[in-house]
Amino acid sequence: MSQRKSGHVTLLDIARASGFSVSTVSIVLSSAPLSQxxxxxxxxxxxxxxxxxxxxxxxxARSLRRRSTQSIGVLGFDLSDPFCIPIMxxxxxxxxxxxxxPLMVDAQAQRKLFDSSLHMILERRADGVIxxxxxxxxxTNLLADVKKNNVPIVIVxxxxxxxxxxxxxxxxxxxxxxxxxxxxxxxHRRIAVIRGxxxxxxxxxxxxxxxxxxxxxxxxxxxxxxxxxxxxxDPASGFEGGLRLAKKMLAAGRPFTAVIAFDDLTALGxxxxxxxxxxxxxxxxxxxxxxxxxxxEVATPAMTTIRQPLREMxxxxxxxxxxxxxxxxxxxxxxxxxxxxxxxxxxxxxGCPPIAVVEPGPRRKGRxxxxxxx
Amino acid sequence: MSQRKSGHVTLLDIARASGFSVSTVSIVLSSAPLSQxxxxxxxxxxxxxxxxxxxxxxxxARSLRRRSTQSIGVLGFDLSDPFCIPIMxxxxxxxxxxxxxPLMVDAQAQRKLFDSSLHMILERRADGVIxxxxxxxxxTNLLADVKKNNVPIVIVxxxxxxxxxxxxxxxxxxxxxxxxxxxxxxxHRRIAVIRGxxxxxxxxxxxxxxxxxxxxxxxxxxxxxxxxxxxxxDPASGFEGGLRLAKKMLAAGRPFTAVIAFDDLTALGxxxxxxxxxxxxxxxxxxxxxxxxxxxEVATPAMTTIRQPLREMxxxxxxxxxxxxxxxxxxxxxxxxxxxxxxxxxxxxxGCPPIAVVEPGPRRKGRxxxxxxx
DNA sequence: TATATTGATTCAAACGTTTGAACAAAGCGT
DNA sequence: ACGCTTTGTTCAAACGTTTGAATCAATATA
Numbered sequence: 143m144s145q146r147k148s149g150h151v152t153l154l155d156i157a158r159a160s161g162f163s164v165s166t167v168s169i170v171l172s173s174a175p176l177s178q179x180x181x182x183x184x185x186x187x188x189x190x191x192x193x194x195x196x197x198x199x200x201x202x203a204r205s206l207r208r209r210s211t212q213s214i215g216v217l218g219f220d221l222s223d224p225f226c227i228p229i230m231x232x233x234x235x236x237x238x239x240x241x242x243x244p245l246m247v248d249a250q251a252q253r254k255l256f257d258s259s260l261h262m263i264l265e266r267r268a269d270g271v272i273x274x275x276x277x278x279x280x281x282t283n284l285l286a287d288v289k290k291n292n293v294p295i296v297i298v299x300x301x302x303x304x305x306x307x308x309x310x311x312x313x314x315x316x317x318x319x320x321x322x323x324x325x326x327x328x329x330h331r332r333i334a335v336i337r338g339x340x341x342x343x344x345x346x347x348x349x350x351x352x353x354x355x356x357x358x359x360x361x362x363x364x365x366x367x368x369x370x371x372x373x374x375x376d377p378a379s380g381f382e383g384g385l386r387l388a389k390k391m392l393a394a395g396r397p398f399t400a401v402i403a404f405d406d407l408t409a410l411g412x413x414x415x416x417x418x419x420x421x422x423x424x425x426x427x428x429x430x431x432x433x434x435x436x437x438x439e440v441a442t443p444a445m446t447t448i449r450q451p452l453r454e455m456x457x458x459x460x461x462x463x464x465x466x467x468x469x470x471x472x473x474x475x476x477x478x479x480x481x482x483x484x485x486x487x488x489x490x491x492x493g494c495p496p497i498a499v500v501e502p503g504p505r506r507k508g509r510x511x512x513x514x515x516x
Numbered sequence: 517m518s519q520r521k522s523g524h525v526t527l528l529d530i531a532r533a534s535g536f537s538v539s540t541v542s543i544v545l546s547s548a549p550l551s552q553x554x555x556x557x558x559x560x561x562x563x564x565x566x567x568x569x570x571x572x573x574x575x576x577a578r579s580l581r582r583r584s585t586q587s588i589g590v591l592g593f594d595l596s597d598p599f600c601i602p603i604m605x606x607x608x609x610x611x612x613x614x615x616x617x618p619l620m621v622d623a624q625a626q627r628k629l630f631d632s633s634l635h636m637i638l639e640r641r642a643d644g645v646i647x648x649x650x651x652x653x654x655x656t657n658l659l660a661d662v663k664k665n666n667v668p669i670v671i672v673x674x675x676x677x678x679x680x681x682x683x684x685x686x687x688x689x690x691x692x693x694x695x696x697x698x699x700x701x702x703x704h705r706r707i708a709v710i711r712g713x714x715x716x717x718x719x720x721x722x723x724x725x726x727x728x729x730x731x732x733x734x735x736x737x738x739x740x741x742x743x744x745x746x747x748x749x750d751p752a753s754g755f756e757g758g759l760r761l762a763k764k765m766l767a768a769g770r771p772f773t774a775v776i777a778f779d780d781l782t783a784l785g786x787x788x789x790x791x792x793x794x795x796x797x798x799x800x801x802x803x804x805x806x807x808x809x810x811x812x813e814v815a816t817p818a819m820t821t822i823r824q825p826l827r828e829m830x831x832x833x834x835x836x837x838x839x840x841x842x843x844x845x846x847x848x849x850x851x852x853x854x855x856x857x858x859x860x861x862x863x864x865x866x867g868c869p870p871i872a873v874v875e876p877g878p879r880r881k882g883r884x885x886x887x888x889x890x
Numbered sequence: 891t892a893t894a895t896t897g898a899t900t901c902a903a904a905c906g907t908t909t910g911a912a913c914a915a916a917g918c919g920t
Numbered sequence: 921a922c923g924c925t926t927t928g929t930t931c932a933a934a935c936g937t938t939t940g941a942a943t944c945a946a947t948a949t950a
């Protein structure tokens with residue numbers, strides 16, 4: 143019942159209550175090697191008292207002394223992006239098994255917060271840093287300070303090996319190919335595409351993959367049916383973009399039987415846009431997404447998409463950063479790029495092309511059909 | 517270019533490099549009151565050097581000395597629940613303006629992790645704790661240790677004032693009423709309901725609200741059309757549950773024109789189930805959710821739902837816990853319950869009841885209609 | 891001229907923990 | 921009686937920071 147000044151129970155409290163010294167108590171409670179030398183009765187006694195008082199070692203004091211925090215800063219560019227969550231989960235799993243703790247920070251898609259979050263991580267002396275940058279992400283001088291304090295860093299969702307940073311990014315080109323091939327095999331020939339925002343590094347390779355298959359298999363990629371998502375900050379803005387572009391798509395007056403959208407949210411926006419115009423998915427038009435996030439899975443019809451192995455990517459990131467730590471701060475190996483393969487997930491938003499093809503002429507009652515001219 | 521043992525730049529490094537003492541450097545860099553007395557040229561000099569060396573104060577050492585970490589532990593029961601994210605955002609906003617930092621932890625819906633996460637928060641000496649417990653959540657002896665170390669605590673999404681904990685929980689009964697009234701005003705009379713799992717405290721009041729309106733306005737709540745979600749851990753399991761129960765609903769052979777689901781994911785499951793059976797939403801049957809999470813917003817048709825002011829709840833939680841800290845650890849006011857009002861969000865999944873009413877007799881081609889007998 | 895006052899800087903102790911070294915006491919072989 | 925090991929415990933310094941008190945000039949006041 144000793145009166146403590148700070149609200150927290152400390153080793154000293156337990157020392158006093160048990161009659162032993164702070165050293166002994168510390169040795170017992172932290173199961174230091176020396177604790178084998180401590181009498182079993184003493185150990186028991188000290189442990190009991192600690193339990194009673196509700197003692198929790200002060201991680202700050204401990205880290206200060208041990209010069210290691212056993213924690214990894216995990217900086218999510220935008221946690222509200224459903225894309226981040228599985229990656230986070232993977233990271234958590236990867237770290238936990240090694241006894242490390244994630245120090246999660248959410249930059250809320252704001253550049254300013256991104257910087258200050260990074261500072262925060264450095265101030266907390268994380269032993270390493272993992273950055274999840276799915277959506278638009280301007281490079282900052284992040285390198286400067288992190289490297290100056292030689293903290294190993296890994297980035298997920300972006301290729302920054304050129305800047306000397308270990309990177310993990312799905313094989314977007316393969317993903318683009320997968321999507322195009324799937325539609326081709328269903329019999330689609332005229333495909334509309336919504337490309338990602340210019341600032342995102344995923345955009346170009348996905349488009350490349352699509353083009354590759356199109357060229358090889360004779361798909362028709364009418365430039366008037368290729369659109370581009372503007373680069374906005376909010377991940378949910380993909381939905382708005384898809385919705386808006388779906389309308390433009392119909393207005394273009396060119397026939398198409400399928401749409402490949404940049405990501406799942408965009409695809410959901412497209413579904414909304416086409417549905418509003420009276421089309422049925424997938425009967426009148428197939429729609430594909432990319433990523434495989436929760437909203438795509440629970441939508442009706444369930445979205446056919448290209449799955450990124452998000453969780454595995456998180457695990458990999460954790461392993462990378464832990465390796466780098468083990469290797470020692472100084473000897474930075476040359477940065478590697480890990481490119482996991484995406485996977486086609488066939489659900490209900492894609493199907494065979496209709497016998498008739500969408501061709502909305504001069505705005506008749508929303509939907510107008512014309513026979514395909516193949 | 518001085519060789520440091522630890523990877524991190526410390527005050528001592530700067531002291532040496534600048535020729536001033538550690539004290540002076542500290543005073544300058546932490547903008548302590550005394551820094552007014554420090555010569556402007558000195559200030560400038562020290563700041564420049566700190567910048568060059570990439571100095572970041574060690575949060576651990578600082579907190580140890582200051583006896584305050586300026587951080588709040590935020591323990592999310594399951595971060596993959598889209599419900600959590602807006603709350604998190606609110607908390608972040610509320611804390612940031614007061615200069616506090618959230619220490620986010622994800623219990624991943626696992627009881628064991630829940631406990632260890634709480635320990636972690638205590639070890640990190642958070643000045644306060646906010647718990648977000650949306651989904652099933654068995655009380656632990658969480659009180660014991662947190663209270664023993666007198667750290668103020670607030671819980672969002674559950675009413676624990678009985679256990680002496682400040683709580684914030686939407687007015688579920690009002691929400692239930694809102695949902696029922698909306699359907700009634702559209703002209704629905706026969707309504708199926710999917711109640712939440714027994715373990716969740718939200719379940720009962722929502723049901724109460726629905727019953728209240730039903731009784732007053734003469735809605736028909738056929739017990740054979742009232743279902744109950746089993747209590748599973750995974751938040752996405754609500755979807756599966758809704759899907760399964762939708763099938764049972766049709767199999768019950770009782771006419772209904774609308775469904776109130778326990779939450780949005782469940783509602784999306786219902787939409788899937790009914791759609792699979794050949795029904796159109798909302799033409800043949802209206803479906804309502806609860807919460808207003810992202811997947812509900814981007815689904816097509818967009819989900820009509822009862823919105824919880826999640827962000828505001830997060831802000832409120834932050835303010836509560838900060839107040840408690842300011843008030844001082846000892847004097848715990850008697851715990852209060854804050855019950856924000858939900859809000860009806862009308863989208864596209866609800867509409868007037870069909871002239872014909874769903875009544876799936878002996879499994880004919882999926883969908884069978886019968887005239888309403890009002 | 892002695893004494894406050896002010897301005898600029900430093901001393902030294904403290905925060906709670908860990909840990910190499912030291913100490914004390916006992917057992918044991920020579 | 922001596923050294924040597926073993927067992928059980930404590931000392932004291934260190935981690936990087938903050939801060940009340942102290943120092944020391946130089947200047948202003950009595």
